[in-house]
Amino acid sequence: MRINEVELSWFRGAADPISLDLGCKSMVVYGENGSGKSSFVDAVEYALRGGKIGHLCHEYSGKHQEKAVINTHTPEGSSIGVRIGFQGGSELKTEIKRNGSFVSAGGEAARISTWEYQRTILRQDELANFIRETKGDKYSALLPLLGLHEMEVAAENLRQLAKAVEQQAKLKETKASLTAIDVKRKATFGAATGGEIAKRIQDLHAKYCEPTAATTDLLSQCDETEAALTARIKRFSAEEKQHLVLVDISGSELGAHVKAVRAAGLKLAGEVEPLVSERLEVLESAATFSDRLGVEEQIVCPACGQRISADEFRAHVKREKVRLQKTIDAFNILKQARAKLYDTLKTLKSNLQKTDIKSWREDAARKSLDDGFAYADKLDAEKLRTSCGEDGLKSIEDNLLPIIRAASSAARTGPADVSQLSADKDVIAACKALADRKEISGAVKSAETLISFLSDVEQAVRDNIRLRSKQVIGDISEDIRGMWGILHPDEKIEGIRLYLPEQTDKAIDIGLSFFGVKQDSPRLTLSEGHRNSLGLCIFLAMAKREAAADRPLILDDVVVSFDRGHRGMIVELLEKEFKERQIIIMTHDREWYAELRQQLDSASWKFKALRPYERPDIGIRWSDKEFSFDDARALLKTSPDSAGNTARKIMDIELSLHAEGMKVRLPYLHRERNDHRMAHDFLSQLISDGVKCFKKMENGKPAPFTEAVETFREADRLVLSWGNKASHSFDIVATEAAKLITACEKMLQVLTCPSCGKAVHRLEDKGAELVQCQCGHLKWLYSKA
Amino acid sequence: MPEEESWAVRCIEKVHESQPEVNETVVNRLRDLLVGQMCERPFRPSELVNTAKTLITDMATDSSHKAVSPHED
Numbered sequence: 001m002r003i004n005e006v007e008l009s010w011f012r013g014a015a016d017p018i019s020l021d022l023g024c025k026s027m028v029v030y031g032e033n034g035s036g037k038s039s040f041v042d043a044v045e046y047a048l049r050g051g052k053i054g055h056l057c058h059e060y061s062g063k064h065q066e067k068a069v070i071n072t073h074t075p076e077g078s079s080i081g082v083r084i085g086f087q088g089g090s091e092l093k094t095e096i097k098r099n100g101s102f103v104s105a106g107g108e109a110a111r112i113s114t115w116e117y118q119r120t121i122l123r124q125d126e127l128a129n130f131i132r133e134t135k136g137d138k139y140s141a142l143l144p145l146l147g148l149h150e151m152e153v154a155a156e157n158l159r160q161l162a163k164a165v166e167q168q169a170k171l172k173e174t175k176a177s178l179t180a181i182d183v184k185r186k187a188t189f190g191a192a193t194g195g196e197i198a199k200r201i202q203d204l205h206a207k208y209c210e211p212t213a214a215t216t217d218l219l220s221q222c223d224e225t226e227a228a229l230t231a232r233i234k235r236f237s238a239e240e241k242q243h244l245v246l247v248d249i250s251g252s253e254l255g256a257h258v259k260a261v262r263a264a265g266l267k268l269a270g271e272v273e274p275l276v277s278e279r280l281e282v283l284e285s286a287a288t289f290s291d292r293l294g295v296e297e298q299i300v301c302p303a304c305g306q307r308i309s310a311d312e313f314r315a316h317v318k319r320e321k322v323r324l325q326k327t328i329d330a331f332n333i334l335k336q337a338r339a340k341l342y343d344t345l346k347t348l349k350s351n352l353q354k355t356d357i358k359s360w361r362e363d364a365a366r367k368s369l370d371d372g373f374a375y376a377d378k379l380d381a382e383k384l385r386t387s388c389g390e391d392g393l394k395s396i397e398d399n400l401l402p403i404i405r406a407a408s409s410a411a412r413t414g415p416a417d418v419s420q421l422s423a424d425k426d427v428i429a430a431c432k433a434l435a436d437r438k439e440i441s442g443a444v445k446s447a448e449t450l451i452s453f454l455s456d457v458e459q460a461v462r463d464n465i466r467l468r469s470k471q472v473i474g475d476i477s478e479d480i481r482g483m484w485g486i487l488h489p490d491e492k493i494e495g496i497r498l499y500l501p502e503q504t505d506k507a508i509d510i511g512l513s514f515f516g517v518k519q520d521s522p523r524l525t526l527s528e529g530h531r532n533s534l535g536l537c538i539f540l541a542m543a544k545r546e547a548a549a550d551r552p553l554i555l556d557d558v559v560v561s562f563d564r565g566h567r568g569m570i571v572e573l574l575e576k577e578f579k580e581r582q583i584i585i586m587t588h589d590r591e592w593y594a595e596l597r598q599q600l601d602s603a604s605w606k607f608k609a610l611r612p613y614e615r616p617d618i619g620i621r622w623s624d625k626e627f628s629f630d631d632a633r634a635l636l637k638t639s640p641d642s643a644g645n646t647a648r649k650i651m652d653i654e655l656s657l658h659a660e661g662m663k664v665r666l667p668y669l670h671r672e673r674n675d676h677r678m679a680h681d682f683l684s685q686l687i688s689d690g691v692k693c694f695k696k697m698e699n700g701k702p703a704p705f706t707e708a709v710e711t712f713r714e715a716d717r718l719v720l721s722w723g724n725k726a727s728h729s730f731d732i733v734a735t736e737a738a739k740l741i742t743a744c745e746k747m748l749q750v751l752t753c754p755s756c757g758k759a760v761h762r763l764e765d766k767g768a769e770l771v772q773c774q775c776g777h778l779k780w781l782y783s784k785a
Numbered sequence: 786m787p788e789e790e791s792w793a794v795r796c797i798e799k800v801h802e803s804q805p806e807v808n809e810t811v812v813n814r815l816r817d818l819l820v821g822q823m824c825e826r827p828f829r830p831s832e833l834v835n836t837a838k839t840l841i842t843d844m845a846t847d848s849s850h851k852a853v854s855p856h857e858d
């Protein structure tokens with residue numbers, strides 16, 4: 001789909017409606033800096049990105065772009081907007097309101113929104129973007145070209161599903177409970193085998209249960225024994241019940257848990273802990289948010305409405321997580337230690353508040369523990385779960401450890417059978433936990449198998465993606481090498497290729513050979529100019545992949561850092577690779593513009609020049625000629641010498657190209673002076689040759705074109721006097737500069753045929769020496785001279 | 786077999802060969818998902834939770850990892 005026309009109304013630099021009339025052809029637009037070229041590019045970007053222009057800084061894009069998109073001097077009541085006409089007559093019309101919101105109408109909104117910006121528009125400052133981007137960003141940029149969207153979505157869903165299984169199976173918690181059961185088994189049974197444990201349970205069953213109970217199933221034996229023990233405890237005297245609670249208290253491992261929290265706390269500097277905690281919390285939320293994002297999705301920044309690539313966001317979260325991994329591990333250990341301390345304190349507090357030990361607490365002999373009891377009663381264990389500094393740990397030790405010691409001491413002197421009964425109860429509890437262990441272990445293994453399966457299927461899909469990516473990337477690399485070869489023939493930068501780094505998913509990088517030495521990145525050795533050139537090749541190679549879509553390519557001032565030799569090769573590249581595509585080139589380089597006018601086929605290319613920008617209320621304006629002295633005219637009032645000097649420079653460029661096209665032979669000069677010919681050199685030769693060679697058809701016969709030669713003479717006279725004056729002595733006045741400009745303009749005009757509109761030049765296909773305009777009305781007849 | 790179906794099925798079958806302990810119920814369900822909605826769009830969190838629960842149940846259906854006797858060493 002080609003663009004027929006882009007019309008701007010008070011959009012960016014435009015004032016009253018101004019149209020870039022492409023007529024579905026390719027076009028080169030010349031305009032000096034600030035003349036408004038990029039406003040047309042912005043308009044296309046605005047349409048294809050649904051109201052966003054990437055180069056506008058963050059705060060002036062998205063919801064606040066009314067400050068940047070609308071002409072600052074838009075009169076009240078004026079209609080603001082962009083209209084893009086397409087081949088076949090359809091159009092997309094966007095009306096922009098004063099507050100920056102917009103409404104689009106026309107059937108092409110959906111179609112243009114499918115144009116990838118990265119494969120449609122290339123701006124000067126974006127040339128090396130691809131090279132600068134991270135490997136992940138490079139992958140994201142190429143992803144739509146790989147045609148692997150479905151696989152990417154599937155792989156991502158599989159990854160998320162594995163995580164969801166882990167969460168739903170409560171894998172971490174369940175595994176932690178398995179570890180706790182193992183610890184309990186070791187503490188209760190030591191290294192006893194399953195048979196030995198079973199024997200112990202049978203013995204306890206026989207000890208506490210009625211002899212009539214003939215249960216042989218181990219788990220049932222545990223249940224029956226537990227019930228018998230509970231019944232006995234219920235029948236305990238107050239003294240026995242008190243003793244039982246004291247045994248429980250004495251078994252508390254509070255001291256060990258306090259030490260564990262202290263040790264873990266040392267790993268994290270106390271002063272940075274809140275900061276780390278806060279940061280991890282933010283990171284955790286960001287990671288959860290990032291996990292929920294889909295492939296190629298974009299995130300809307302809640303602060304300003306700017307859209308950010310989801311991949312960019314994910315990569316950032318991943319980097320942060322890796323960076324903080326050690327801290328995360330240390331922090332988790334501390335959290336676990338605190339959780340254990342919290343559980344122990346909770347149990348201890350509950351035991352201390354039991355009425356069974358009320359009299360023990362109130363005993364006068366334990367007066368010294370009153371502060372500890374008061375501390376325990378007021379203790380908010382929940383608070384300690386999240387934060388507990390050294391002071392808190394010290395208080396716990398000072399207040400509660402003496403109570404545990406006192407309870408241990410009292411427990412030692414209690415009734416022996418109560419202690420035994422308590423120990424037996426523990427054995428039964430540990431055995432029942434072991435029974436649960438098998439079931440828990442089975443569930444863990446099942447969940448782990450499922451997760452492993454999902455992860456392996458994800459990996460298989462990613463391997464598939466990799467395999468197919470390699471093929472596409474290989475094709476693109478071949479195109480890049482071909483294009484680079486056109487722009488840089490015989491240069492020792494070779495073997496340029498995109499490649500998938502080993503062991504990394506969703507990543508692409510660029511490799512090359514620099515004077516025979518392999519390089520992993522162009523950044524290592526390439527100059528800025530070469531990087532930009534490579535950036536252009538990569539952009540064009542990617543754009544070529546979408547050749548079937550026949551979308552326009554827009555190159556906005558992309559040759560700034562190219563030297564003349566490399567710049568000249570771009571035409572060859574475009575003609576070879578993109579002959580069928582619509583290309584829009586914006587440039588402020590007058591010399592290149594003139595070259596392009598000479599080199600590109602006018603059947604498929606149009607050329608337009610913009611006038612220098614004067615004021616926002618006048619806006620962007622077209623020059624009425626392809627070659628334009630408007631830049632010079634714009635300076636007449638304020639700086640006549642600059643106007644004269646600009647006119648002379650324009651003549652240097654235009655005449656060198658005309659002379660080349662007409663094969664004008666200049667006398668040989670000493671060495672490098674041959675490369676620095678000026679307008680006067682060309683004019684002198686044109687005057688000398690023109691008298692004999694320049695003819696125009698009159699009554700079917702070529703007749704000397706003497707008026708033309710007169711314009712050469714007049715231009716040469718004024719260039720020599722006032723042009724050089726403007727360049728060297730700066731005392732030219734406005735009227736003189738104006739006369740110089742008019743003379744130069746007139747001189748160049750006569751080289752263009754009034755009938756066919758083409759300049760006199762050598763016709764390649766009509767014999768080496770035939771120099772004329774396209775229709776033959778004007779001729780430059782060397783052979784007959 | 787359509788293209789999107791063939792790569793999905795190939796991936797599942799290849800992995801299943803090396804992990805035969807995963808039962809057919811799980812494999813069939815995942816295959817159906819992979820040739821359907823799983824490659825069309827990113828799953829919503831609720832869909833992930835429901836699918837995960839279903840797969841966990843599927844695994845238990847005829848899994849070989851059932852608990853046997855509680856005191857086997």
